[in-house]
Amino acid sequence: MGIQEIIKSHYYKLSKGQRRVATFFLEKPEYVSMHTAAEVGKCLGVSETTVIRCCYSLSFDGYNQLQKFLKEHLIGLNKSSLGEFLSAKQPLINRARFYEQTMSQDAELINETSKNILQSSFSKATKLLHNAEVIYIIGFRSSFIPAQWLYFTLNLLRPNVKMIHTEINDLFRSTTDLNENAVLLAFSFHRYWEETINFAEISSKKGARIIAITDSDFSPITRFSTIHFKISQKSQSTIDAMPAIISFINTLVAGMTAQFPEYYEEQIRKYDEIEGKFLFKQ
Numbered sequence: 001m002g003i004q005e006i007i008k009s010h011y012y013k014l015s016k017g018q019r020r021v022a023t024f025f026l027e028k029p030e031y032v033s034m035h036t037a038a039e040v041g042k043c044l045g046v047s048e049t050t051v052i053r054c055c056y057s058l059s060f061d062g063y064n065q066l067q068k069f070l071k072e073h074l075i076g077l078n079k080s081s082l083g084e085f086l087s088a089k090q091p092l093i094n095r096a097r098f099y100e101q102t103m104s105q106d107a108e109l110i111n112e113t114s115k116n117i118l119q120s121s122f123s124k125a126t127k128l129l130h131n132a133e134v135i136y137i138i139g140f141r142s143s144f145i146p147a148q149w150l151y152f153t154l155n156l157l158r159p160n161v162k163m164i165h166t167e168i169n170d171l172f173r174s175t176t177d178l179n180e181n182a183v184l185l186a187f188s189f190h191r192y193w194e195e196t197i198n199f200a201e202i203s204s205k206k207g208a209r210i211i212a213i214t215d216s217d218f219s220p221i222t223r224f225s226t227i228h229f230k231i232s233q234k235s236q237s238t239i240d241a242m243p244a245i246i247s248f249i250n251t252l253v254a255g256m257t258a259q260f261p262e263y264y265e266e267q268i269r270k271y272d273e274i275e276g277k278f279l280f281k282q
Helices: 003-013 016-027 029-034 037-044 048-057 063-077 081-092 098-116 119-131 141-157 168-176 194-205 242-257 261-279
Strands: 134-138 161-163 182-188 209-214 227-230
Touching: 003 016, 003 063, 016 029, 016 037, 016 048, 029 037, 029 063, 037 048, 048 063, 098 227, 098 242, 119 182, 119 209, 119 227, 119 242, 134 141, 134 194, 141 161, 141 182, 141 242, 141 261, 168 194, 182 194, 194 209, 209 242, 242 261
Parallel strands: 134 161, 134 182, 182 209, 209 227
Antiparallel strands: none
């Protein structure tokens, strides 16, 4: 069981101060593993006692055991998404009909993800996407793949869709245009890139609505999201979770078009006309 699962299973019984501490454990495991309970408490504005009590509430024997657990956890995180992906597939390689078993695993993750979705959250998200004046999309590293797919698809269907890039100037310029009429779609998976979380925090402060697509109900970005959706995973590999991610965002786009079918059908017709003029001489 990882730190996310441990915190999730004990979260309901934590005090308000202990919940802040537990969130810090999740967001800053490197800092916690290298600093004392007193230093963690000072960062959060809580007492050393609160930090230690939080450890007990999470079923650790004390702060030292938590530190040891986090260090072991961090060693595991050093394994890349590609490494996790290959490890998960290795046991299946020599089996008959390898491709069928691999694709069945993908189908299971898609099914599990669909069961995690709340109807109210899905309806709210699709309405936000339809009504937004501008949609921003952010996703770095392995999350760039679904972010780019979503950017391409939404651009076919509606105006004012913008992709956020890693360059400092682009990040800064985008934050100046954020307001309550904007929606940010943010992809954030394990390793939780700080740029994505920081941009979500700024967006939230400016009144933008944030739809987060992530791997845990307790991932750092959920603190700033209006709505978040959890993608099921068998391992900490965003690559392995990609079929479920793409399936979900495809469904999200379909839900958006259901808000006003006639409008989106007209957008597709216009796109087909323009594309035809470029491909064929009249």
